[in-house]
Amino acid sequence: MPRWRWQLAAVFVAVVLLAVVGRALFLAAHPAHTTVASYFDNPPAWPGQPWSRNGVEVSNEVLESSAGPEHCGWQSATLMFIGWPPGIDATSSAQARQYIRDTRGALLDDRFLQGSFEHNPQLPADATDTGFRYDGSLKLYLAPSDSARYVYLIAPADSERWPRSDPMTLCE
Numbered sequence: 001m002p003r004w005r006w007q008l009a010a011v012f013v014a015v016v017l018l019a020v021v022g023r024a025l026f027l028a029a030h031p032a033h034t035t036v037a038s039y040f041d042n043p044p045a046w047p048g049q050p051w052s053r054n055g056v057e058v059s060n061e062v063l064e065s066s067a068g069p070e071h072c073g074w075q076s077a078t079l080m081f082i083g084w085p086p087g088i089d090a091t092s093s094a095q096a097r098q099y100i101r102d103t104r105g106a107l108l109d110d111r112f113l114q115g116s117f118e119h120n121p122q123l124p125a126d127a128t129d130t131g132f133r134y135d136g137s138l139k140l141y142l143a144p145s146d147s148a149r150y151v152y153l154i155a156p157a158d159s160e161r162w163p164r165s166d167p168m169t170l171c172e
Contacts, residue, residue: 034155034157036101036138036155036160039134043065043066046067048060049065049135051063051132052132054131058132061083061090062087063080063083063132066078068107068171071171073106076102077101077104077106079098079100080100080101081096081097084096097164097166098164098165099151099162099165100113100162100165100169101117101162109169112167112168113165113169114149115149116163117161118160123152125145127152128142134153137156138153138155139155140152148166149163151164
């Protein structure tokens, strides 16, 4: 076999090895989301990643979850706004509800929260899947018995209960 074919084969093998190693390094640095915290310990900046419902992407007016405003120091908290009743486009705050994940105490003033955050809560008997999904596998559940106070986020490895803020917690 001519020398140039050996060199070409060696280059091909090197490229394949680099691709395999590169993918392994990427996956190590970006592990699959299995917990709610893996999605929201470092929440995305506004407007956040899109949610879907029953396989169809929804607008931010239907459901949005993102980091709180940086100029108020709330970027470690996740603020969720959902059109109410679920599925509607909220054109005003009167048509929406806000739920908050603030595991680091960034807000400082939690007087408007209607309950408390909980990791791996027991779901109420009437909790149901809303059909909303975040990144394909994170599910949003609501329970008619306490939806005025909480939403439930269910990930493959755990779950969280986020309290509602009423009135909404807003940064000035």
